[in-house]
Amino acid sequence: MRWDKIAQSEEFKHLVKIKAWFMTIAIIFSTVYYFALPLSVGYLKPFMIQKVTGSINIAYWFALSQFFMAWIIAGIYAWVANHSFDPIADKIRRENAGGLER
Template sequence: MGQPVITTAQEAHWKGPEKPRDTETRWVEISESAEFRGLMAAKARFLIPAILFSFVYYFALPLSVGYFPHIMKKQVIGSINLAYLFALSQFFVAWAVAFIYARVAENSFDVTVNRIKEKLRGRGNP
């Protein structure tokens, strides 16, 4: 009878003297902040070109094999032709894009996210 009713998992883990603010209210506050909008814009400036590049690079192989078969059949090393090398290169390009994203995220995006979280924690938010 004396126990408070816990309605969310967040409330079950709350250690402060008062209940946490409504999650939706905090999310609106975060999403409207200039810092968060800057983070989303920075991610879009990286991700949109990276996705477009990956898309074009991926479809370049079937298109070049279809429209330029005489070039793609050219033997490069023994029986390995240009089409096989291009196909193999797609693995390395995908890994390179993933590696570059991880570096940019670690050095830029994650720093901004941590700054936003620290700002909220400094005001008494979990």
Template sequence: MAADDPKIPQDPTPLVGAATDIAPLTHSGPPPAHERTADEEAGLVDWEGLAASAQFRSLLKAKRRFVVPAMIFFIVYYFALPILIGYARPFMETRVFGPVNLAYLFALSQFFMAWIVAALYVRAAARFDKMAANVVSQSDSRK
């Protein structure tokens, strides 16, 4: 054991708070890719140029054209349920199939509404993925 070696004088400083106890606050080498901060990576890609490119703008536009109406639709459809139940109860108690009333069917339809909107989004997103791939390949070709 090195510490017991009589040739080495004992270190009198306590372990905690000793000057030698302070580890350097930075990495010794360049940080690996996943630890680079945004600042360090800023120079690698021309973000401003990409953001201004026609491809990227049309991707944003296509996304917005799907997402905004979809959000508005599902929010209106969903909040119609508590609003109708709260303020138009007799209408919602109308029976449709045997004992099953409009209130139950409307609540049940919410599940299918959510699934259909999700399915439509997945279909649209396949198109967004292609457009995004175009933007990325454009950045590669510029390097």
């Protein structure tokens, strides 16, 4: 099995490129969104404790939204992985399955 050949193939390079692109955006977005929570309640407290619905303030909704942010990112990842990453990976696997020494 020539692993370096697969590593240099256009298909594999394309797969790695789109994965890296997606991962970078997803990780940067979720990191910024998550760390904005402790920083904003720490340093922008007067703004964050403004009440929006009854006695519930912005800080509460922002913290609760983190759960949905995580689920939405996970959902997008699953969709992109199923539709864009898996078909390429499957094809590379099929094409090279024969040469596998084990």
